[in-house]
Amino acid sequence: MNVPQIVFEAEPELEKFSAFAWKCAAEHISSCPGAPQSPYMDEAFAEDRIWIWDTCFMVLYCKYAPEIFPGVESLRNFYLPMLDGVETPLKIHIPDNPPLFAWAEWENYRITGDREHLKELFFQHRYPQRMFRFFESLHYGDRFPYMSSLYPVQWQKTPFGYHWSGGRCGMDNTPRGDFPRTVIDNDPAYRKILFLDAAAQQALSARIIWEVTGDTAFRQEYDTLAALLNHYYWDEEDGCYYDIEATAPHRRVKVMTPASFWPLLAGVASPEQAARMAAHAENAMELDGPVPFPSVARNSPHFDPAGGYWRGGVWLPTAYMAVKALEQYQFTALADRLAEQLVRHQLRTWLEFSPHTVWEVYSPTRAEPATCKYNCLPDHGKPDFCGWSALGPINLTIENVLGIQADGVSRMIHWRLHHTCRHGIRNLRFGGVTASLEFDRGTIAVETSEPFRLKIEDRIYHIPAGVCRIKEGKIS
Incomplete structure (x- = not known):
């Protein structure tokens, strides 16, 4: 393969x-005859249903083998029914699953460097923009003909954030909200809190849309959500982002989960806030x-x-x-x-x-x-x-x-070498390049179909097409 x-x-x-x-x-x-996109990536849960956040996360590894794995192509099974009204035999189980479309598409672009797909997506169909607005317009109790879930939509925007639920945010029986074990999935108890990840995921989408398109309306959306997260959801005493109560005075509900890192991914945290979050990630009593x-x-x-x-x-x-x-x-x-x-x-x-x-x-x-x-x-x-x-x-x-960060847009690999054994990767594809790199006893062997740049520590090497070696800072 x-x-x-x-x-x-x-x-x-x-x-x-x-x-x-x-x-x-x-x-x-x-494969599913009649689906907007077939073949598609199946999340390994149910043959007749698809999930938004499962598919978005699968895109993140499909990007390394796009000729085999229909990653971003699978997102058409959401875009066309949800935004264009196209009928589909594939049921979207939870239409208010985490809205990660812009992130998945952007991460795919960063490896593939496929500018034509990016233009079609953001400028012709405007699917990320329209999906952002779709989520902003949802109301509790909404139902759609393409849904398979027995529960209606749980997502709803308020001036202080977003209603959601355990099942809809993807963390089914999460104790967020400080709820007992008997509260699971779409229990109405979740209406008592506003979910920090909903605001952070919308901020992440708005940021990517604004950076790709230059649309200042999305810059404003991002700034508004960032300010909301840092004013209401950040707890200075604990140095952590938490969900908040839905009713005034919107006290923070101090249940720490990995969801607290979504604001960092969206880039809304200050360096000082990020450092305090990092401390939780290396605390053996916490995360x-x-x-x-x-x-x-x-x-x-x-x-x-x-x-x-x-x-x-x-x-x-x-x-x-x-x-x-x-x-x-x-x-x-x-x-x-x-x-x-x-x-x-x-x-x-x-x-x-x-x-x-x-x-x-x-x-x-x-x-x-x-x-x-x-x-x-x-x-x-x-x-x-x-x-x-x-x-x-x-x-x-x-x-x-391995520490290999490939960038298909700039045709560069940044390799953080932190192992001494022979290690590397073969058949890595990024931005139209197919390359193999291997470190062994101080020498790096490279074979590549096209020229690219290789960054190791603070030094950048211009790698020619073909086979070469790097030893003692010199290419031969």
């Missing part, structure tokens, strides 16, 4: 695990520990050592987001360390727990999948979940374990 291949001599099992994830993901390329980014802080009374789905379980989408949020503020060493812990936990689970596969959600304490929701069967999350859990063996392994 024509996908990136990991080289890591010190741990060959990591190479095999990454290859397994690609194979598992390929098995979830599905660090044996496995980073449990879905609720370890010192919370709601934390379940077995996982309990979103009451301690480690989820790759929110963990990946938090790692990238830390990188946004240059906490790269911390991000790399946490990412490597996450990948190694997935690897240990793959090796030690049967069936040997990639799981929907992982235990925060043991090398096994996390347990599920209250009174929910089966006891563990779903297997073969590639699906978003491929973000560990693919993205985090490439971007953080």
